[in-house]
Amino acid sequence: xxxxxxxxxxxxxxxxxxxxxxxxxxxxxxxxxxxxxxxxxxxxxxxxxxxxxxxxxxxxxxxxxxxxxxxxxxxxxxxxxxxxxxxxxxxxxxxxxxxxxxxxxxxxxxxxxxxxxxxxxxxxxxxxxxxxxxxxxxxxxxxxxxxxxxxxxxxxxxxxxxxxxxxxxxxxxxxxxxxxxxxxxxxxxxxxxxxxxxxxxxxxxxxxxxxxxxxxxxxxxxxxxxxxxxxxxxxxxxxxxxxxxxxxxxxxxxxxxxxxxxxxxxxxxxxxxxxxxxxx
Numbered sequence: 344x345x346x347x348x349x350x351x352x353x354x355x356x357x358x359x360x361x362x363x364x365x366x367x368x369x370x371x372x373x374x375x376x377x378x379x380x381x382x383x384x385x386x387x388x389x390x391x392x393x394x395x396x397x398x399x400x401x402x403x404x405x406x407x408x409x410x411x412x413x414x415x416x417x418x419x420x421x422x423x424x425x426x427x428x429x430x431x432x433x434x435x436x437x438x439x440x441x442x443x444x445x446x447x448x449x450x451x452x453x454x455x456x457x458x459x460x461x462x463x464x465x466x467x468x469x470x471x472x473x474x475x476x477x478x479x480x481x482x483x484x485x486x487x488x489x490x491x492x493x494x495x496x497x498x499x500x501x502x503x504x505x506x507x508x509x510x511x512x513x514x515x516x517x518x519x520x521x522x523x524x525x526x527x528x529x530x531x532x533x534x535x536x537x538x539x540x541x542x543x544x545x546x547x548x549x550x551x552x553x554x555x556x557x558x559x560x561x562x563x564x565x566x567x568x569x570x571x572x573x574x575x576x577x578x579x580x581x582x583x584x585x586x587x588x589x590x591x592x593x594x595x596x597x598x599x600x601x602x603x604x605x606x607x608x609x610x611x612x613x614x615x616x617x618x619x620x621x622x623x
Contacts, residue, residue, distance in 0.1 A: 364537050367414055367621050369471060371427045379414035380538040381617055382486050386410065389484055390558055390595055395494055396515045397590030401556050401597055410485045410565035414621075415478060416612035418529035418540050419451035419548060425463065434465035444607035449528040451546045451610040457578040457602040460549045460611040467613065477551040478614045479567040480597075483581045487543075487594045489536040494593040495543055496535040501589045505532050508544035514589035526585050526607075542582055543592040546610035550579035554599035577601055584608035 369377040390405040391398035422443050429440040442454040455463075460477055467475040478486070488496055494515065495501050503510030503520030507527045510520035526545055534540045551567035553576040561568055570576050577599040583592030586608040590596065600609070 365621055366417070366538065367618060369467075369473075371424060371467075373427050375423050375427045377420075377424055377613075378417045379613075379615065380417050381621060382410075382413050382415050382482070382537055382614075384410065384412045385485070385490075387485050387488060387490075388492065389481055389561075391494075391593070395593075395595070397494075397593065398595060399597075402558075402595045404558055406558055406561065406563065408481045408485065408563055408565050410482060412617060413478075413482060413614050414617050415482070415486050415539065415614040417534070417538055419546055419610045419612045420460075420463065421449055421529055422446070422452045423448035425452040425455070428463050428466050428470075431466040431470050434462055434469065436462050438462055438466075442605070445526045447526075447528060449530075450526045451529055451541070453526060453546050453607050453610045454605045455610060456605045457549045457600075459605070463611075464613055468615075473615050473618070475613050475615045477549055477611060479565060480550045480552040480579045480581065481562070481565040482614060483548065483550050484594060485565065486537060486539055487535070487582070489539070491536075491594075494595070496594060497533070501543060501592060506544040506592065507532070507541075507585045508583055508592050509586065509588050512588040514593075517589065523585060542594075544583050544587070545585055546582070547580040547584045547587075547598060547606075547608055548582045549609070549611040550581055552579045553577065554579050554597075580609065 365381040367379045386409045388405050389408045391402040426440050429438040443452050464475045493499050500515040500517035502518050509522050511522045530540045553570045580598040
């Protein structure tokens with residue numbers, strides 16, 4: 344997509360990025376690959392300040408989190424990637440190789456539960472010998488922000504020309520635009536400074552964490568926050584979707600659902616520990 348001619352609202356900053364981080368590509372087989380971006384070690388202030396428009400109490404208190412280096416999928420898992428991994432040896436549950444409502448090899452897979460996404464990671468780990476998993480909520484927000492502190496990684500507001508959401512609604516004086524009413528192919532819109540695409544809109548993304556209604560007691564090391572009785576708990580969703588209004592697509596916005604539920608607005612992306620060769 345050529346972004347050079349797209350209109351830029353006056354209060355939208357940090358629109359174009361120059362990536363400086365490394366990437367790693369996993370060959371899944373059948374000509375399908377999975378690209379992951381190296382997310383640098385660092386720390387950030389997680390959550391939203393009270394003055395951020397549309398923010399909620401479950402995004403507070405803001406707190407400092409230190410995050411170790413990790414790899415994260417450049418895109419949400421696509422239908423082509425899902426189809427290949429669904430043919431790998433079963434771990435604990437069967438996977439539907441074609442669950443999505445909106446069909447397309449390069450569209451994100453959707454209508455997958457947290458349990459389905461977890462099974463995907465287990466199969467991928469067993470096949471590759473690497474530790475693939477869903478990102479923790481802290482890893483997700485850190486990677487989404489890519490060093491920014493604004494509501495979106497590209498600035499104070501959002502426009503349908505650079506993300507897929509309910510464009511007939513607005514946020515923070517941003518413009519109205521197209522409501523596409525379906526997913527779009529991954530990578531159609533500009534990446535953030537760490538090379539990640541579709542962090543705002545397209546599909547909600549499952550995280551490893553159980554849902555808590557505030558950040559009181561949250562780990563400060565970026566690890567997943569799991570309840571002691573978490574077998575039945577609801578799971579975190581991040582990023583908003585094609586179906587959501589823009590305030591739900593903010594970097595700090597939090598949602599949740601039952602680990603068994605599926606929807607045409609829910610997908611996921613994976614992360615893992617970097618191979619030693621990538622760190623040299």
